[in-house]
Amino acid sequence: MDVLAxxxxxxxxxxxxxxxxxxxxxxxxxxxxxxxxxLANLTRNKWACVLLGAGITAAIQSSSGTSVMVVGLVNSGxxxxxxxLGVIMGANVGTTVTAWIFSLAGLSxxxxxxxxxxxxxxxxxLAFLSIFxxxxxxxxxxxxxxxxxxxxxxxxxxxxxxxxxxxxxxxIPSFQNLFIAFEHPLIGFLAGIALTxxxxxxxxxxxxxxxxxxxxxxxxxxxxxxxxxLNIGTTVTALLSAIGTSRNAKRTAVAHLYIKILSxxxxxxxxxxxxxxxxxxxxxxxxxxxxxxxxTTVNLLATAVLIHFIPPLVKxxxxxxxxxxxxxxxxxxxxxxxxxxxNRPGFAMRQAKNVANQMAEFCIEALxxxxxxLIDYDAKKEAEIIRLEQKADRYEDxxxxxxxxxxxxxxxxxxxNTASNILYSISxxxxxxxxxxxxxxxxxxxxxxxxxxxxxxxxxxxxYLGAVQEICHLTYNVFAEEDIELASEIEPLEERxxxxxxxxxxxxxxxxxxxxxxxxxxxxFSDILTGLERVADHCSNIAAGxxxxxxxxxxTHQYLQExxxxxxxxxxxxxxxxKKYQLPPVSKSALTETAEDGFKQTPLENLGDVKAMxxxxxxxxx
Numbered sequence: 001m002d003v004l005a006x007x008x009x010x011x012x013x014x015x016x017x018x019x020x021x022x023x024x025x026x027x028x029x030x031x032x033x034x035x036x037x038x039l040a041n042l043t044r045n046k047w048a049c050v051l052l053g054a055g056i057t058a059a060i061q062s063s064s065g066t067s068v069m070v071v072g073l074v075n076s077g078x079x080x081x082x083x084x085l086g087v088i089m090g091a092n093v094g095t096t097v098t099a100w101i102f103s104l105a106g107l108s109x110x111x112x113x114x115x116x117x118x119x120x121x122x123x124x125x126l127a128f129l130s131i132f133x134x135x136x137x138x139x140x141x142x143x144x145x146x147x148x149x150x151x152x153x154x155x156x157x158x159x160x161x162x163x164x165x166x167x168x169x170x171x172i173p174s175f176q177n178l179f180i181a182f183e184h185p186l187i188g189f190l191a192g193i194a195l196t197x198x199x200x201x202x203x204x205x206x207x208x209x210x211x212x213x214x215x216x217x218x219x220x221x222x223x224x225x226x227x228x229x230l231n232i233g234t235t236v237t238a239l240l241s242a243i244g245t246s247r248n249a250k251r252t253a254v255a256h257l258y259i260k261i262l263s264x265x266x267x268x269x270x271x272x273x274x275x276x277x278x279x280x281x282x283x284x285x286x287x288x289x290x291x292x293x294x295x296t297t298v299n300l301l302a303t304a305v306l307i308h309f310i311p312p313l314v315k316x317x318x319x320x321x322x323x324x325x326x327x328x329x330x331x332x333x334x335x336x337x338x339x340x341x342x343n344r345p346g347f348a349m350r351q352a353k354n355v356a357n358q359m360a361e362f363c364i365e366a367l368x369x370x371x372x373x374l375i376d377y378d379a380k381k382e383a384e385i386i387r388l389e390q391k392a393d394r395y396e397d398x399x400x401x402x403x404x405x406x407x408x409x410x411x412x413x414x415x416x417n418t419a420s421n422i423l424y425s426i427s428x429x430x431x432x433x434x435x436x437x438x439x440x441x442x443x444x445x446x447x448x449x450x451x452x453x454x455x456x457x458x459x460x461x462x463x464y465l466g467a468v469q470e471i472c473h474l475t476y477n478v479f480a481e482e483d484i485e486l487a488s489e490i491e492p493l494e495e496r497x498x499x500x501x502x503x504x505x506x507x508x509x510x511x512x513x514x515x516x517x518x519x520x521x522x523x524x525f526s527d528i529l530t531g532l533e534r535v536a537d538h539c540s541n542i543a544a545g546x547x548x549x550x551x552x553x554x555x556t557h558q559y560l561q562e563x564x565x566x567x568x569x570x571x572x573x574x575x576x577x578x579k580k581y582q583l584p585p586v587s588k589s590a591l592t593e594t595a596e597d598g599f600k601q602t603p604l605e606n607l608g609d610v611k612a613m614x615x616x617x618x619x620x621x622x
Contacts, residue, residue, distance in 0.1 A: 008165040015157055016161075016207060017158070017199065019153070019156070020155045022150065023152045049090060050303060053092075054091065054094035056091070058095075062095075063202060066091040069343075070084045070088055070238075071340060072338045072341050077335050081252055082314055085256075085314065086310065089259060089307060095202055098207070099203070100292045102206065102210050102292070103289045103292045104118065104119060127154065133146035140412055144412065155207075159210075182226070187225075192230035196230040206291065213288060219283050220281065220282045228267065231263060231299070251321045255314065258313060259302065259313065262302065263302035266301055334355060336355050339405075349406065352403055355395065356479075359392060359426060360475075360476050363392050363436070367435065369385050370437070371468075373440060374465075377446070381440075382440045388433060395426070400423065406419060424545040428539075429542070431534075435531040454511060456507075456584075460504055464497070464500050464529075464583075467577070467580075468532045474489055475543060478542065479546065487547050489573060490544075492574040494539060507586060
């Protein structure tokens with residue numbers, strides 16, 4: 001036996017498997033996680049679950065991928081078990097589409113149209129066009145389309161290569177004996193399981209079986225047990241993915257195995273019943289189309305029957321994995337960052353972005369609450385601010401770790417930018433929550449010491465706080481929407497906040513001079529101004545980072561230089577905010593009235609020390 005006869009077969013198999021993976025990756029990038037997000041959101045009705053599972057699997061060409069995603073959604077608490085089982089049944093149906101695509105390789109006709117449908121005719125054309133698209137296009141989406149089409153062309157070429165290479169091998173005695181062994185149903189069944197466990201794809205296993213049928217030695221007696229075996233073998237991926245997950249996720253994976261086993265039993269009973277009325281030609285040679293028909297029948301029949309028995313299947317899974325159904329191995333607040341989603345980078349990126357938006361929202365909420373209690377102290381609100389700051393610490397840690405792992409996967413350019421935006425910004429949002437806590441502590445100190453701002457300070461502070469709240473609101477929208485146009489509003493407003501901060505500190509010195517404020521209150525006032533000024537700085541950092549990442553190579557310093565030089569209408573925008581946030585005029589009569597209310601006047605000779613106190617911390621580094 002010439003071992004070289006097997007080399008083209010290995011080459012065809014390599015092209016086939018790589019082409020399938022390439023096509024799946026391209027489809028995932030184009031979908032950008034939208035298919036999986038739809039799966040998470042629209043699973044109310046059991047038939048809707050089946051249709052969604054079938055549609056998504058047909059699109060991504062991987063029932064194993066869908067099953068693993070479903071296990072992750074259950075583990076995260078996003079999907080319930082009964083919904084998950086409906087999706088899994090739909091995935092079993094969706095994966096049969098692949099076998100029908102592969103059956104094109106078995107077409108044989110003199111008709112020109114049918115000849116064009118053969119992979120040997122259209123696959124080289126698709127490969128050429130897709131490579132041209134990949135190499136000539138600068139747009140990432142077009143590159144992804146080209147990659148998907150090239151993957152499809154490559155797997156069809158691999159399929160054609162395997163089919164044509166198999167035929168000469170039929171003359172080799174040892175190759176013939178292999179098929180004789182497979183005639184025993186149990187051996188064929190186990191071979192089907194083993195093949196799918198190794199390849200981790202039932203679709204690829206079906207393709208290999210169809211290619212083997214080109215030898216003419218694969219009868220339906222051999223093909224049927226193998227199909228049932230590879231149907232069960234595909235559950236191994238989901239079972240492995242369930243290791244270390246919640247009990248419900250493990251139950252979902254086990255239920256998937258039960259569905260596949262019952263599928264084989266249901267088909268065997270159905271086939272035995274059919275045999276009573278029609279002597280099925282088991283010894284006839286299995287064709288490409290015949291294998292696709294059997295594979296589809298197995299999964300359609302099982303789904304049609306088992307869809308009505310989801311509650312008993314759930315009970316079987318619960319009995320197999322006993323314990324508290326609600327037990328979870330993930331932090332409730334961060335359940336969306338499930339490691340299982342890393343296998344679907346587009347969806348994982350959407351989940352991470354949602355979590356990051358939540359973090360940005362509650363960090364700004366904490367700051368807003370701290371501003372509220374400056375005027376009207378509330379101990380419950382202070383406790384909530386502290387809780388949100390601790391939550392921000394946890395989010396920053398988990399998001400950072402998750403995104404580092406995610407960026408090791410192959411991401412689209414858009415997802416890569418989003419990951420960079422989040423990694424760049426979350427530390428600034430966390431620092432905003434830190435400043436919220438500091439301001440809350442200042443509010444408590446004022447409450448405990450029964451001191452408050454003078455009427456003039458309150459009026460001035462109201463204007464300043466309005467500007468800070470607006471910059472925080474703008475920054476959240478810039479971050480959530482990745483809006484680089486809106487980002488150009490941040491720096492002019494931040495510059496206005498800096499100017500007001502300096503002016504307020506000067507006015508504060510004047511109040512100290514007239515005795516309208518105590519030195520103790522002065523320290524608190526200065527701490528609050530410094531904290532809020534730094535909040536605005538963090539907002540500026542976030543906006544500049546997002547612009548930098550979107551423009552690829554424009555560093556933060558360069559961006560700030562450009563915006564202040566007028567490249568982004570900086571002067572006009574600054575004037576707009578200066579007009580909007582004008583501090584009230586200084587009233588000396590108000591200072592005098594306040595001084596007469598009992599504040600001790602500060603000696604003029606100590607003004608230098610007081611001024612230093614008023615500006616303490618303003619130049620400190622973060």
